[in-house]
Amino acid sequence: xxxxxxxxxxxxxxxxxxxxxxxxxxxxxxxxxxxxxxxxxxxxxxxxxxxxxxxxxxxxxxxxxxxxxxxxxxxxxxxxxxxxxxxxxxxxxxxxxxxxxxxxxxxxxxxxxxxxxxxxxxxxxxxxxxxxxx
Amino acid sequence: xxxxxxxxxxxxxxxxxxxxxxxxxxxxxxxxxxxxxxxxxxxxxxxxxxxxxxxxxxxxxxxxxxxxxxxxxxxxxxxxxxxxxxxxxxxxxxxxxxxxxxxxxxxxxxxxxxxxxxxxxxxxxxxxxxxxxx
Amino acid sequence: xxxxxxxxxxxxxxxxxxxxxxxxxxxxxxxxxxxxxxxxxxxxxxxxxxxxxxxxxxxxxxxxxxxxxxxxxxxxxxxxxxxxxxxxxxxxxxxxxxxxxxxxxxxxxxxxxxxxxxxxxxxxxxxxxxxxxx
Amino acid sequence: xxxxxxxxxxxxxxxxxxxxxxxxxxxxxxxxxxxxxxxxxxxxxxxxxxxxxxxxxxxxxxxxxxxxxxxxxxxxxxxxxxxxxxxxxxxxxxxxxxxxxxxxxxxxxxxxxxxxxxxxxxxxxxxxxxxxxx
Amino acid sequence: xxxxxxxxxxxxxxxxxxxxxxxxxxxxxxxxxxxxxxxxxxxxxxxxxxxxxxxxxxxxxxxxxxxxxxxxxxxxxxxxxxxxxxxxxxxxxxxxxxxxxxxxxxxxxxxxxxxxxxxxxxxxxxxxxxxxxx
Amino acid sequence: xxxxxxxxxxxxxxxxxxxxxxxxxxxxxxxxxxxxxxxxxxxxxxxxxxxxxxxxxxxxxxxxxxxxxxxxxxxxxxxxxxxxxxxxxxxxxxxxxxxxxxxxxxxxxxxxxxxxxxxxxxxxxxxxxxxxxx
Numbered sequence: 001x002x003x004x005x006x007x008x009x010x011x012x013x014x015x016x017x018x019x020x021x022x023x024x025x026x027x028x029x030x031x032x033x034x035x036x037x038x039x040x041x042x043x044x045x046x047x048x049x050x051x052x053x054x055x056x057x058x059x060x061x062x063x064x065x066x067x068x069x070x071x072x073x074x075x076x077x078x079x080x081x082x083x084x085x086x087x088x089x090x091x092x093x094x095x096x097x098x099x100x101x102x103x104x105x106x107x108x109x110x111x112x113x114x115x116x117x118x119x120x121x122x123x124x125x126x127x128x129x130x131x132x133x134x
Numbered sequence: 135x136x137x138x139x140x141x142x143x144x145x146x147x148x149x150x151x152x153x154x155x156x157x158x159x160x161x162x163x164x165x166x167x168x169x170x171x172x173x174x175x176x177x178x179x180x181x182x183x184x185x186x187x188x189x190x191x192x193x194x195x196x197x198x199x200x201x202x203x204x205x206x207x208x209x210x211x212x213x214x215x216x217x218x219x220x221x222x223x224x225x226x227x228x229x230x231x232x233x234x235x236x237x238x239x240x241x242x243x244x245x246x247x248x249x250x251x252x253x254x255x256x257x258x259x260x261x262x263x264x265x266x267x268x
Numbered sequence: 269x270x271x272x273x274x275x276x277x278x279x280x281x282x283x284x285x286x287x288x289x290x291x292x293x294x295x296x297x298x299x300x301x302x303x304x305x306x307x308x309x310x311x312x313x314x315x316x317x318x319x320x321x322x323x324x325x326x327x328x329x330x331x332x333x334x335x336x337x338x339x340x341x342x343x344x345x346x347x348x349x350x351x352x353x354x355x356x357x358x359x360x361x362x363x364x365x366x367x368x369x370x371x372x373x374x375x376x377x378x379x380x381x382x383x384x385x386x387x388x389x390x391x392x393x394x395x396x397x398x399x400x401x402x
Numbered sequence: 403x404x405x406x407x408x409x410x411x412x413x414x415x416x417x418x419x420x421x422x423x424x425x426x427x428x429x430x431x432x433x434x435x436x437x438x439x440x441x442x443x444x445x446x447x448x449x450x451x452x453x454x455x456x457x458x459x460x461x462x463x464x465x466x467x468x469x470x471x472x473x474x475x476x477x478x479x480x481x482x483x484x485x486x487x488x489x490x491x492x493x494x495x496x497x498x499x500x501x502x503x504x505x506x507x508x509x510x511x512x513x514x515x516x517x518x519x520x521x522x523x524x525x526x527x528x529x530x531x532x533x534x535x536x
Numbered sequence: 537x538x539x540x541x542x543x544x545x546x547x548x549x550x551x552x553x554x555x556x557x558x559x560x561x562x563x564x565x566x567x568x569x570x571x572x573x574x575x576x577x578x579x580x581x582x583x584x585x586x587x588x589x590x591x592x593x594x595x596x597x598x599x600x601x602x603x604x605x606x607x608x609x610x611x612x613x614x615x616x617x618x619x620x621x622x623x624x625x626x627x628x629x630x631x632x633x634x635x636x637x638x639x640x641x642x643x644x645x646x647x648x649x650x651x652x653x654x655x656x657x658x659x660x661x662x663x664x665x666x667x668x669x670x
Numbered sequence: 671x672x673x674x675x676x677x678x679x680x681x682x683x684x685x686x687x688x689x690x691x692x693x694x695x696x697x698x699x700x701x702x703x704x705x706x707x708x709x710x711x712x713x714x715x716x717x718x719x720x721x722x723x724x725x726x727x728x729x730x731x732x733x734x735x736x737x738x739x740x741x742x743x744x745x746x747x748x749x750x751x752x753x754x755x756x757x758x759x760x761x762x763x764x765x766x767x768x769x770x771x772x773x774x775x776x777x778x779x780x781x782x783x784x785x786x787x788x789x790x791x792x793x794x795x796x797x798x799x800x801x802x803x804x
Contacts, residue, residue, distance in 0.1 A: 032654065035658070035661075036654075036657060038661070039638060039657055039660060039661045039664070040638050040641075040642060040657050042642075042728075043642050043645070043653065043654075043657065046642075046645070046720070046724060047650060047654075050244070050650075050716070050720050050724075051244040051650060054716060054720075055240065055241050055243070055244055056241075058237060058712075060233045060234065060236075060237045061233070061234050061237035061238060061241075065199065065202050065234065065238070066237075066241060068199050068202050068203050068206075069202050069203065069205075069206035069238045069241055069242075070206070070241070070244075070245060071203075072202075072203035072204070072206045072207045073206045073207055073209070073210035073242060073245045073246060074245060074651065075207070076207035076210055076211055076381075077210055077211070077245070077246065077481075077614075078479075078481030078482065079481055079613075079614030079615055079651070079652065079655075080245075080614065080649075080651035080652070080655065082651075082654075082655070083245075083650075083651040083654070099194045099195070100194065100195050100199065102194075102441060102442050103192060103194045103195035103200075104195060104199070104203045105442075106189065106442060106444075106445050106448075107189050107190075107195075107200060107203055107204070108203075108207060108381075109189070109381075109445070109448070110184070110185040110189055110204075110381060110382050111204060111207045111208060111211070111214075111217075111381045111382070111383060112207060112211065112380065112381045113344075113376075113377075113378060113379045113380045113381045113384075113482075114378050114379065114449060114452075114453060114485075115379060115476065115481070115482035115484075115485040116381075116481065116482070117445065118434065118438075118445075118449075118485065119481075119482065119484070121438065121441055121442050121445060122437070124441060125437075125440070125441045128441070166386065169390070169393075170386075170389065172393070173370060173389055173392060173393045173396070174370050174373075174374060174389050176374075176460075177374050177377075177385070177386075177389065180374075180377070180452070180456060181382060181386075184448070184452050184456075185382060188448060188452075192444075208383065210649075211346075211749075212747075212749030212750065213345075213346030213347055213383070213384065213387075213749055214346065214381075214383035214384070214387065216383075216386075216387070217382075217383040217386065236709060236710050239710075240710060240712075240713050240716075242649075243649075243713070243716070244649060244650050245649045245650065245651060246648065246649045247612075247644075247645075247646060247647045247648045247649045247652075247750075248646050248647065248717060248720075248721060248753075249647060249744065249749070249750035249752075249753040250649075250749065250750070251713065252702065252706075252713075252717075252752075252753070253749075253750065253752070255706060255709055255710050255713060256705070258709060259705075259708070259709045262709070300788065303792070303795075304788075304791060306795070307772060307791055307794060307795045307798070308772050308775075308776060308791050310594075310776075311776050311779075311787070311788075311791065314586070314590060314776075314779070315784060315788075318512070318582070318586050318590075318784075319512040319784060322582060322586075323508065323509050323511070323512055324509075326505060326578075328501045328502065328504075328505045329501070329502050329505035329506060329509075333467065333470050333502065333506070334505075334509060336467050336470050336471050336474075337470050337471065337473075337474035337506045337509055337510070338474070338509070338512075338513060339471075340470075340471035340472070340474045340475045341474045341475055341477070341478035341510060341513045341514060342513060342785065343475070344475035344478055344479055345478055345479070345513070345514065345748075347747075347748030347749055347785070347786065347789075348513075348748065348783075348785035348786070348789065350785075350788075350789070351513075351784075351785040351788065367462045367463070368462065368463050368467065370462075371460060371462045371463035371468075372463060372467070372471045374457065375457050375458075375463075375468060375471055375472070376471075376475060377457070378452070378453040378457055378472075379472060379475045379476060379479070379482075379485075380475060380479065478783075479615075480613075480615030480616065481615055504575060504576050507576075508576060508578075508579050508582075510783075511579075511582070511783075512783060512784050513783045513784070513785060514782065514783045515616075515746075515778075515779075515780060515781045515782045515783045515786075516583060516586075516587060516619075516780050516781070517610065517613075517615070517616035517618075517619040517781060518615065518616070518783075519579070520568065520572075520579075520583075520618075520619065521615075521616065521618070523572065523575055523576050523579065524571070526575060527571075527574070527575045530575070586780070587780040591776065591777050591779070591780055592777075594773060596769045596770065596772075596773045597769070597770050597773035597774060597777075601734075601735065601738050601770065601774070602773075602777060604735050604738050604739050604742075605738050605739065605741075605742035605774045605777055605778075606742070606777070606780075606781060607739075608738075608739035608740070608742045608743045609742045609743055609745070609746035609778060609781045609782060610781060611743070612743035612746055612747055613746055613747070613781070613782065616781075619781075635730045635731070636730065636731050636735065638730075639728060639730045639731035639736075640731060640735070640739045642725065643725050643726075643731075643736060643739055643740070644739075644743060645725070646720070646721040646725055646740075647740060647743045647744060647747070647750075647753075648743060648747065
């Protein structure tokens, strides 16, 4: 089970969060934090500390499963397209295949309707295309 | 990867869906279909055919991951407590540990807020207790 | 096309709303207004004036279609079960058949997912049963 | 009551869905299916089979009422602007007047708030303008 | 407590609403009403009469608190970015500081998740930048 | 401006959060944390640390305004009735009047529809009645 590698006890939530953010979101996450610098720098810090330093760093659920959960939820909610794209990329980063991501999104048609799944699939198409162009 | 076992080509969507429903939801799913018999029997059939016969039967994503996706989405949406409980039980049925289910729900605090995660955790507590009582 | 019957120019929004409320919701609507009397009486008045005096009284869409729209929306949102039940009864009051109501709710599986449609169907079953008991 | 014309028993769900899709959505629906071809072709097939082959083909509710239900729900949800525009066009295709569409959307202010209705009206204005330009 | 200034008894809801709209939303509100003129002029009137003539004109809650409530709700819902921007500007118009607006939006991470708060903060950044450019 | 009283630098997030929780939610908040003890004790800790230790403890927005924001958001979302009741009580605890709470909830009719406001008002009526009974 691939979870975040063990941490020394002395590591702060912020440092652990930064490590998790880099491993999971790559550049996408850091760009969000940078974009907050002039308007709500503390929120950029919270974003590193709570979601990444506290939640994604926990043992008990591997990172691939965590990204399936996040992709499913953001597809179903349908209110956070930029964050959904970041996490489709994050899914690829932690080892999900394109097929696994597409299956996760398709399944949301059952729980949140066809439009939610369609908009999720179009987000995935965009992220996959950006990976090929890179 | 545990997905629904291979099916003969001649199996109908309905029969395949019934198999998937039994394997995943156990009694909970069939009770929902029965409850529809007097008001919308066709909808009971669709419920077997599309979500279970079409979606959950697909290869490409294992059943444990499918249940993580569903538990995450229903927790985040917050509008389907009865169905969330059915799928927390389904998660146990297909091999998720209690810890994995709890971690999935906790993570939703990040994407849908603390109340959504709290209400999901209380649903899980109820399902876990019912399993112990049984 | 059955819309609210023509009104004299001198009728106030409140009186027109009361007429529409009585015709559409019957007792259910008035009970809601009464329940607001001790906490937010002005809101009871707004409820009569804007939704019923302004919107439901408009020509241009018949009352049956208006109730289809409301039943669809409340089923899809999934956050207003008491109001959904009031409007399933209202649909019957203005002439929708049980079949038309059930079809409207079932269709929401496509746009808001199967749990939303299921919870809507169970609300309809309850309202239909109450009509038979009465 | 205008519903999908009777079908021979031998017609598959897919063929029936294609007929319904063409009659209801016209080009808009087919474009969505085409857009899925490279990322999730099976989902394009499901989209034809379940919403159109199963649901919209059912007797019991005429196509005009079905489109009122869909326009109402998508306006209220507020998370599917592209699909709302497709169904405003679909409403025109199956015989709804602009007034009926506008009244349906306006009514959603009561159930989902003024911003949802406003964003729905602006979608309608865009679709109506595209019809005039064509 | 700054609420809308006392009105003569003879003032209509429409006139009172226009006053409130001008005081709260400034140009942004009137532009929305104008944009409705060709598609749903009555809805433009309702928008002035109910939200502004009835609700925002009420004593009992000052305009600063009313804008905090609206900014919080629109951030949490995540389905009305144009209206959120109008009300971030409205918050500045009635005397909220940038800090108070940013704190209100940040707090929504707790109740609606981090993506909702992030998208709200980016809306605020845009509105604040437009104020500086003006 | 009433915000949480100044804290010594050495106070942990957990201790600061406990202080804020006690001041704002009183018994209600602690009961939630206790209820998590057997299923997700870490989540009980996060609930104290992030919402209360990080967010509600911040200067820049007074506690009355913070509760208005929370009551507005939970009313508008309509998916968290237990938490809405806790925060209606919290509003009273930090000095909001019943009128201010009722006005905040009523205003949500504009942004999330009349059913959301109605269900919020009924929650308030229940909390107010419990206060009188106590």
